[in-house]
Structure formats: C-alpha cells, structure tokens
Amino acid sequence: MNKIIKVSLAEKVSQRLQSQIESSDFKVGDKLPTEPVLMEQFGVGRSSIREAVKILENKGLVNVQQGVGTFVASKVASKDSLTKQLQTASVKDVNEVRDLLEIKIVEKAALNRTADDIRELKQILKKRNLAADRNDLIKWIEEDIAFHIKISEASKNTILSNLYKTFAEQELKNSIEERYSKNISMHRMTAIHEDLFNAIVDNSPENAVKAILEMRKLD
Structure with missing residues (x-):
C-alpha cells in the first residue's frame, strides 16, 4: 500500500509560487512580494510563508537576501533538492537523520543562545500554552x-538551521499530528517543551538532549 503524503499549508503555498515562477509570472531577478502581502494573498500565517520560501530556496528557485528581500534565482528547480529526497526517502532514514540533527541543534542552542533567543522562545511557548488552553x-x-x-x-x-527548517516543513507537522492522534494531550507536549526551554536557558546541553530524546519517545 502506498503511503499517503499529507500536504501542509507551506507546501501548498510553495507549489503555487513555484507554478507562478515556472509560468513566468515572476521572472529571474524579480523580487517576490513581501511577507505581509503573501500572507494576505494566500490566507496563511507568517511561519507558513517563511517555510514556503525556504522550500523554494532549497530547490534553487529563489535567493533570500537578508534585509533586502527574496528574489527569483531560476525557473527550474534543482533535480536533487533535499525536499524531493525527503519525499521519497524511507521513514527510517528520515527519522534517523532528523534525530541526529535535533540532538546537535539543541546542544548548540543551549551553548550559543542569546538573550533575544530566550525572549522569543518564551513568547512562542506562551502562544503554545494559549493554543492548548483553547x-x-x-x-x-x-x-x-x-x-x-x-x-x-x-x-x-x-x-x-537551514537543514532543520527543511525537515520541519516536510516531516514535523505530520509527526505532531500523529502524536496528537495517539491521544497525547497538547498540555503534555507543552510540558516537555518547557523542559527543553529551561535546559536551553540554563546553558545545559545535557538536559536539552535529554528533553529532546524524551520528546522523540512520543513519536
């Protein structure tokens, strides 16, 4: 039986934008509309737009210039893009690479995070708690x-970070939905994420890895 692949909002947006690029609605060198304009156009949130742009960037279709904008780099997607490989790879291979990425990322985040990072993570956790309450x-x-x-x-x-963003787009949403379908409550998941947050705040890579491994047990 073939695996049913779920398509996220970001993937749908990236597909629409890719179609516009390939049909020359946007030409090479053209600047894509700003995030607020794209959010309004597609009716999605900022994170979905950013993930969609990252998909296009990984395909070699756009070039993101920080503080300037996103520009069309090519009308032809790279044949061997990471996104395409993730779509065709086995679940075992994908999970193995994701595990390695997550462990190294949380280790380095615990060591390298800034006060601004902590503030932003705290704000995101607050929004997650509110969503769980509702x-x-x-x-x-x-x-x-x-x-x-x-x-x-x-x-x-x-x-x-760029590698993980690609994984987040392709796999993380489905993984979260699967956890929820197993009747793992949103509040339970939030508690584990708070453990991870606290480890990063405390500059403790050991506890950060412990938290991410605990999280992965719920998959």
Whole structure:
C-alpha cells in the first residue's frame, strides 16, 4: 500500500509560487512580494510563508537576501533538492537523520543562545500554552513548528538551521499530528517543551538532549 503524503499549508503555498515562477509570472531577478502581502494573498500565517520560501530556496528557485528581500534565482528547480529526497526517502532514514540533527541543534542552542533567543522562545511557548488552553490544534501546531525552528536558529549554525527548517516543513507537522492522534494531550507536549526551554536557558546541553530524546519517545 502506498503511503499517503499529507500536504501542509507551506507546501501548498510553495507549489503555487513555484507554478507562478515556472509560468513566468515572476521572472529571474524579480523580487517576490513581501511577507505581509503573501500572507494576505494566500490566507496563511507568517511561519507558513517563511517555510514556503525556504522550500523554494532549497530547490534553487529563489535567493533570500537578508534585509533586502527574496528574489527569483531560476525557473527550474534543482533535480536533487533535499525536499524531493525527503519525499521519497524511507521513514527510517528520515527519522534517523532528523534525530541526529535535533540532538546537535539543541546542544548548540543551549551553548550559543542569546538573550533575544530566550525572549522569543518564551513568547512562542506562551502562544503554545494559549493554543492548548483553547484546544486550537492548528495554532498549536504552528507555534510548535515555530518553536523548533527558533531553536535551530539559536544554534548559530546556519547550515544546521537551514537543514532543520527543511525537515520541519516536510516531516514535523505530520509527526505532531500523529502524536496528537495517539491521544497525547497538547498540555503534555507543552510540558516537555518547557523542559527543553529551561535546559536551553540554563546553558545545559545535557538536559536539552535529554528533553529532546524524551520528546522523540512520543513519536
């Protein structure tokens, strides 16, 4: 039986934008609309737009220039993009690479995080708690993904962070939904994430790894 692949909002947005690029609605060198404009156009949140742009960047279709904007780099997607490999790889292989990435990311985040990183992570956790209180699964998933992506950025390793963002787009949303379908409560998941947050605050890579491994047991 073939595996049913779920398509996230970010994937849908990236597919729409890729179609526009391939049909020359956007030409090479053109600047894509700003995040607020794309959010309004597609009716999705900021995190979905950022993840969609990251998918396009991994495919070699766009180039992101910090503080300037996102520009079309090519009309043809890279044949061997990481995104495509993730879609066709075995679950075992994907999970193995993701485990290795997450362990190294939380270790480095615990060592390299800044006060700004801590503040942003705390704000995200607050939003996750509120979503759990309201039983808002969609918002809760969105904030969970944002939390993990922010930790990857706190690692201060751009390659690790970019790799993880691709994994987050392709696999993390489905993983969270599967956990929830196993009747693992949103509040239970939040408690584990708070353990991870506290380990990062305390500059404790050992406790950060312990928390991420505990989280993975719920998969």
